[in-house]
Amino acid sequence: xxxxxxxxxxxxxxxxxxxxxxxxxxxxxxxxxxxxxxxxxxxxxxxxxxxxxxxxxxxxxxxxxxxxxxxxxxxxxxxxxxxxxxxxxxxxxxxxxxxxxxxxxxxxxxx
Amino acid sequence: xxxxxxxxxxxxxxxxxxxxxxxxxxxxxxxxxxxxxxxxxxxxxxxxxxxxxxxxxxxxxxxxxxxxxxxxxxxxxxxxxxxxxxxxxxxxxxxxxxxxxxxxxxxxxxx
Numbered sequence: 036x037x038x039x040x041x042x043x044x045x046x047x048x049x050x051x052x053x054x055x056x057x058x059x060x061x062x063x064x065x066x067x068x069x070x071x072x073x074x075x076x077x078x079x080x081x082x083x084x085x086x087x088x089x090x091x092x093x094x095x096x097x098x099x100x101x102x103x104x105x106x107x108x109x110x111x112x113x114x115x116x117x118x119x120x121x122x123x124x125x126x127x128x129x130x131x132x133x134x135x136x137x138x139x140x141x142x143x144x145x146x
Numbered sequence: 147x148x149x150x151x152x153x154x155x156x157x158x159x160x161x162x163x164x165x166x167x168x169x170x171x172x173x174x175x176x177x178x179x180x181x182x183x184x185x186x187x188x189x190x191x192x193x194x195x196x197x198x199x200x201x202x203x204x205x206x207x208x209x210x211x212x213x214x215x216x217x218x219x220x221x222x223x224x225x226x227x228x229x230x231x232x233x234x235x236x237x238x239x240x241x242x243x244x245x246x247x248x249x250x251x252x253x254x255x256x257x
Contacts, residue, residue, distance in 0.1 A: 040229045041220060041227060041229070043223075044227060064255035065176035065177060065255065066176060066202075066252035112154075114157075114207075114246075115154045116152060118151045118172050135225075139179065141172075141174055141252075142176040143176075144174050
């Protein structure tokens with residue numbers, strides 16, 4: 036495959052719904068890239084993501100706050116990125132309307 | 147390593163210079179993520195990138211045009227992304243001032 040494919044992270048935003056919207060953009064054996072659209076979503080209270088892959092996220096539009104199990108909170112504005120290493124317990128504390136994330140899930144070398 | 151690291155793609159933009167500015171943001175054995183800042187830069191005439199990794203790029207701010215060796219050109223606005231599969235010959239035809247790219251280099255499964 037040598038042809039480019041392309042698109043826009045800001046096109047075709049879904050209407051607000053009960054769940055966040057996940058759209059795969061690219062995957063090979065090493066990486067999985069997806070767009071996530073949040074509309075005032077948050078992780079359920081007491082729920083923690085704890086993943087075996089390294090995850091690198093960037094806020095493309097909107098606003099959000101990530102929370103970590105040591106009590107820290109990380110507010111994110113457009114252009115802000117965070118690395119969530121494998122095993123880093125985190126949750127989405129809050130998001131604004133029409134919040135667009137880019138998420139890069141990269142296989143952790145030890146898995 | 148279980149602590150998050152974070153930053154902003156729009157912070158600490160370098161002054162315009164003779165070369166594009168590459169800043170590594172994250173790497174593990176599977177993926178390498180970097181920020182590229184272009185100021186009216188273009189690839190040299192006749193130069194083609196041809197990589198062994200899959201590269202996924204997104205335009206964060208500014209404007210740019212990618213060109214391919216079959217003559218196609220792909221203009222990019224903020225939020226636009228393109229997949230440049232391993233072996234896809236491409237060059238940067240033009241960029242505006244203060245153009246910020248996100249580039250994800252993902253090891254191709256066959257390499």
